[in-house]
Amino acid sequence: MRIIAGRWRGRRLDFPPATAVRPTPDRVRETLFNWLMPQLPGARVLDLYAGTGALGLEALSRGAAAAVFVERDPALVRALQANAARLEAPATIVAADVPAWLRQADGLFDLVLLDPPFAEQPSGPLLATLQARGLLAPGGMVYLEAGQAQAPPAGYLPWRSGRAGRVRYHLWRQAGAGGA
Numbered sequence: 001m002r003i004i005a006g007r008w009r010g011r012r013l014d015f016p017p018a019t020a021v022r023p024t025p026d027r028v029r030e031t032l033f034n035w036l037m038p039q040l041p042g043a044r045v046l047d048l049y050a051g052t053g054a055l056g057l058e059a060l061s062r063g064a065a066a067a068v069f070v071e072r073d074p075a076l077v078r079a080l081q082a083n084a085a086r087l088e089a090p091a092t093i094v095a096a097d098v099p100a101w102l103r104q105a106d107g108l109f110d111l112v113l114l115d116p117p118f119a120e121q122p123s124g125p126l127l128a129t130l131q132a133r134g135l136l137a138p139g140g141m142v143y144l145e146a147g148q149a150q151a152p153p154a155g156y157l158p159w160r161s162g163r164a165g166r167v168r169y170h171l172w173r174q175a176g177a178g179g180a
Helices: 026-039 054-061 074-087 098-104 124-132
Strands: 044-048 066-071 091-095 109-114 136-146 156-164 167-174
Touching: 026 054, 026 109, 026 136, 026 156, 026 167, 044 054, 054 066, 054 074, 054 091, 054 109, 066 074, 074 091, 098 124, 109 124, 124 136
Parallel strands: 044 066, 044 109, 066 091, 109 136
Antiparallel strands: 136 167, 156 167
16 A cells, blocks of 8 residues: 655555455545645644554645544554654554544544444444534544445535445535535
8 A cells, every 4th residue: 555645655554464454445545635635734634443544644645734543453553653653754643442532532633534444333423522522623524434325414514425336435524614
């Protein structure tokens, strides 16, 4: 897996092959980051269920200011730490279960990347926690990757969506903020 564009374009990301991780396909990443290009410079990114870290590292490569990666698999956490160190990325790697971490998290994020294992759907409770904890900046965006089409829950407006094979992906904006 490689970074598609930005300052680290073409740089390889190493991750352990013996995990259940489902990396976001290149075509989907390219589409997502084309959509996000105006929002990325200086953005604070939260990559939940980070897996390989490809989404968050791609955002950093394309101009995001900093990223927090949350992943519970120890092998993937070590790989994320190694990749971030090799790239000298402004990244914080958190080894934790996403729902538990969100309940005590603080900070303000412009973009949340949410790519949970398909078996752990629905994402509604996670998005509600983001709102309840005030983690999403006004006008902030949430990217969700899922095994089926999803309507945005209360508090979010659809921005863009697409499909690649069995992967459905959605970009939503926080309602009532940022000129949605």
